[in-house]
Amino acid sequence: MQQQMAFTSSVRGAALHKPRAASYGVARARLAVRGQAQQPPRSVQTSSTATAEAVTNGIVTSPLFRLSYDTDNEHPDLTRSWKKTMKIAVTGAAGQISNHLLFMLASGEVFGRDQPIALQLLGSDRSREALEGVAMELEDSLYPLLREVKLGIDPLKVFEDADWALLIGAKPRGPGMERSALLDINGQIFQEQARALNEVASRDCKMLVVGNPCNTNALIGIHNAPDLPARNWHALTRLDENRAKCQLAIKAGKFYTSVTNVAIWGNHSTTQVPDFLNAKIGGVRVPNVIRDQQWLKEEFTPKVANRGGALIKKWGRSSAASTAVSIADHLRSLYTPTPTGDCFSTAVYTAGNPYGLDEDLVFSMPCRSTGDGNYEVINDFVIDDWLRAKLEESEQELRKERDCVGHLIPGASKAVCAITEDTMLPGEN
């Protein structure tokens, strides 16, 4: 097999879906036409892979790019001890966060130097050429562990056999758009992507939702991918955890590394609850190190929640690099045994949760891992009355978000949207 870009066309005759232009990250899962005859792969020059999606006589030809590498004639010492290639699908792959993350994944610093990976990148019509640019830069970076890069705009192709799906792409909120409208628009994207994952991904595929509103997007995903384990869905709250650790370190005048056991509870929104009660600095509970209760109760949470907004003011753009770092941290935490007495935060399905929370939400909780890619929710965090009230506030918000997207959840009652307040984090779309 040649190292080249090959161009795979699949004929989809059942229905004509005119591409929705400029719909960044919008999945166009054409579930009805699966199982049609496929044309054999056809080799072309790199430059000609950039042809636009062709619509001829009612037939939509959806191109799929593919970079494949010949791994023959390699020095066997290099690859002998390597694990089986991990297939990682990424949406919003031409965006800023991915532009940092993909290089981190390919370098081996996330999954280890013995873990070859394949990247399966989902873009949109609009981002097609940019996606090719990303692939060219990945090529020029000569990462030995990066064994394949697939580019495409059809989730049914791109998600094929994926071991991980990093769902970063989401439609940004336009001017004046209500949170409920954003929930609906992005909910549709995640419904379609979840259906595609349910069809074609690895049966133990793990999903990390980054596109906002990420908790409820993940809940929609869970209900639209019934054949995949619900516990395999995550929504990212690791950036919040990292920011919380940073603020505690600054307040205490200590270095980051002494801050442990910091949980983020609830929704990735302004109702999130960075937990100082169970957190430790130098092994001592935070309230015994930082005696300023008013700061802990009144200032700490807004400092964490508003960090993105403060950054956008300075920086003029959103925090793509540190978001990518936090995604890498999230993944690394699942493949490294969690140190005793520590935790990491991830928003996961609440079914069977030990804290009495509504059992049909995606809620951030303290977790630990044995390093095999799975996690368990830690069940002995102290919840005092203050913390309980805060948790309930975030739980209530997530219930309202769920009510808003009832039309996207099979079997749920019709959507009733009672969200009035805006709880989006500043600095995020």
Add this chain to the structure above:
Amino acid sequence: MQQQMAFTSSVRGAALHKPRAASYGVARARLAVRGQAQQPPRSVQTSSTATAEAVTNGIVTSPLFRLSYDTDNEHPDLTRSWKKTMKIAVTGAAGQISNHLLFMLASGEVFGRDQPIALQLLGSDRSREALEGVAMELEDSLYPLLREVKLGIDPLKVFEDADWALLIGAKPRGPGMERSALLDINGQIFQEQARALNEVASRDCKMLVVGNPCNTNALIGIHNAPDLPARNWHALTRLDENRAKCQLAIKAGKFYTSVTNVAIWGNHSTTQVPDFLNAKIGGVRVPNVIRDQQWLKEEFTPKVANRGGALIKKWGRSSAASTAVSIADHLRSLYTPTPTGDCFSTAVYTAGNPYGLDEDLVFSMPCRSTGDGNYEVINDFVIDDWLRAKLEESEQELRKERDCVGHLIPGASKAVCAITEDTMLPGEN
């Protein structure tokens, strides 16, 4: 010591230099006023570090930001085996390349997990706030090895005690600007930065010039930093080497890792010479693997040289990520023993070179390292008549560039600029 931003003001009374606005990365080295009394450091809130440079009664107050971390109370097991902190100064620190590179440096993947680092970031008036944004994102990334971040706009402060200076910032070429004008403008920047390095950097400081035209900028640096070893100056040709390896792999249908011993000779410009004669694929010389002499002699070099241009067409922006990767590769090559029979490319001072080249140029050549941060030029590369002619062409171009910047080289004759052709690489400013 508190983890905080402190604000160091130094009074500079000898001369009034009104800041040149919007001069990205322009060094304002005020050598005449060194040795003045300095005000003691003054602690302020993070937000108030953003005050603009104040000019009052002929006194220029140049603020310097500083993030310092308290490393007391850390678990001693973490740091016991660590090396002495490496101080890395970076110019153009708020730019796209740095936005990738700084996170790679801080993560430990470049210098190793036992090498703590301090980042000393040089920005400009214009990029001051963006620089603070970068520092905030670095904070939020919780890198254990990142022990200090200094931000400033005065190279005499920012370069203090630097072990490495990564000189990325340069003025981009405006519309219609001749290469000779760019040589002059950026030459001035590098003259001033070299003088500052000569004054305040570590006596074994190593310099890597990325800002273009990088070879001649490095030559100006060498002549304006007489107290630093000339051999410590590098100009980046590693991205060219990586791209050359990629193109050879694609042409041969092999994976990158089988391509070794690829040298880039000469100038980082269209006259660069990617060397296929000495390169090997699977241990066999390239001309015995790729039999297509016409491709090797006519198409290979333009493919490498035009890669940045092809990418900008796809991607709409320049290749910041892969440039950062190549800088990381360059540094890693100096701190890892070069495998037997392999090389890496770097443009270095030609004094005493084994190939009969003009001895006062910065010319890319095949090098190897024992892993101590230094290098030696490999002296037994085969140079046939074809290769010799190509080398001389690039050598001739570098001589002309040197003639253009005579006014920036102490002791040189007056500048005579005879450059007519444009040899800037497409896709670069």
